[in-house]
Amino acid sequence: MAGITDSTFLNKVIPYGFDVATLGGYSLDAPTIEASNKIIQRGRKEFHFPLDEIFSHIEKEVASIKSMHKDVKVSANVRSTTPQPIIEVGKINGLDIVEINCHCRQEEIIAIGCGQEMLKRDDLGNFISKIVNNVDCEVSVKIRANVDGVNTLDIAKIIEDAGADYLHIDAMKKGVFDADYNLLKSVCDCSDIKVIGNNSVNSSENVKKMINTGVYGFSIARAVISGNLDFNIANF
Numbered sequence: 001m002a003g004i005t006d007s008t009f010l011n012k013v014i015p016y017g018f019d020v021a022t023l024g025g026y027s028l029d030a031p032t033i034e035a036s037n038k039i040i041q042r043g044r045k046e047f048h049f050p051l052d053e054i055f056s057h058i059e060k061e062v063a064s065i066k067s068m069h070k071d072v073k074v075s076a077n078v079r080s081t082t083p084q085p086i087i088e089v090g091k092i093n094g095l096d097i098v099e100i101n102c103h104c105r106q107e108e109i110i111a112i113g114c115g116q117e118m119l120k121r122d123d124l125g126n127f128i129s130k131i132v133n134n135v136d137c138e139v140s141v142k143i144r145a146n147v148d149g150v151n152t153l154d155i156a157k158i159i160e161d162a163g164a165d166y167l168h169i170d171a172m173k174k175g176v177f178d179a180d181y182n183l184l185k186s187v188c189d190c191s192d193i194k195v196i197g198n199n200s201v202n203s204s205e206n207v208k209k210m211i212n213t214g215v216y217g218f219s220i221a222r223a224v225i226s227g228n229l230d231f232n233i234a235n236f
């Protein structure tokens with residue numbers, strides 16, 4: 001979560017049972033950094049680092065988590081208009097997963113063709129495979145489900161064919177205050193990629209519903225900030 005999930009935050013919550021911790025999202029190139037700046041100016045939290053600091057900053061954040069939690073995989077969620085800066089993050093010492101953000105719906109990010117707008121790119125598969133083929137760490141692609149004009153099942157196939165290791169799906173559905181479990185099940189049924197289900201994991205009941213879709217794993221965002229988890233993640 002932009003502006004929130006830094007190493008200090010993650011080091012505090014990892015002991016609740018997480019085996020992957022995601023830093024960021026970070027903006028990595030001039031257009032996304034400028035978009036972040038605009039988002040901050042209208043009062044929303046963002047991580048905001050200049051181009052000459054962002055890569056060394058992420059490296060320090062990864063080292064801080066690894067120094068306290070050796071067995072936890074560290075992921076960095078990143079936005080960029082081109083693959084090269086993401087490849088650079090994928091080479092950071094100690095980083096286990098680089099996560100391409102095809103999920104953000106902030107208007108400043110969408111306006112530059114980034115975040116969920118990436119799902120409409122004709123060259124999405126090439127963009128992802130360039131990264132997959134040039135980093136040593138694993139690659140995750142985080143998407144938002146049910147984006148207007150985008151078929152989530154088609155996108156899942158493109159991401160799998162591009163060679164990504166994980167498909168991280170925010171299974172949001174407009175007007176519904178729960179995850180789109182049916183969609184997650186459909187994606188899991190028709191693909192072999194490791195699917196990480198996300199959205200509304202805030203109770204043991206919802207963890208069970210998420211697991212029943214066939215996902216490889218699940219992620220939790222807002223319920224971690226609120227401290228409202230009524231379950232121990234390590235039990236699932």
Ligand SMILES: Cc1cc2nc3c(=O)[nH]c(=O)nc-3n(C[C@H](O)[C@H](O)[C@H](O)COP(=O)(O)O)c2cc1C
Pocket residue numbers: 001002004024025026077101103104142170198199200201219220221222223
């Ligand atoms: C304040 C805030 C900031 C977020 N920033 C990011 C981000 O930078 N990158 C990203 O992929 N998702 C981001 N998200 C989305 C969450 O990671 C997650 O997909 C979404 O909140 C749904 O999951 P949840 O129901 O567990 O919260 C953010 C969410 C919130 C509430």
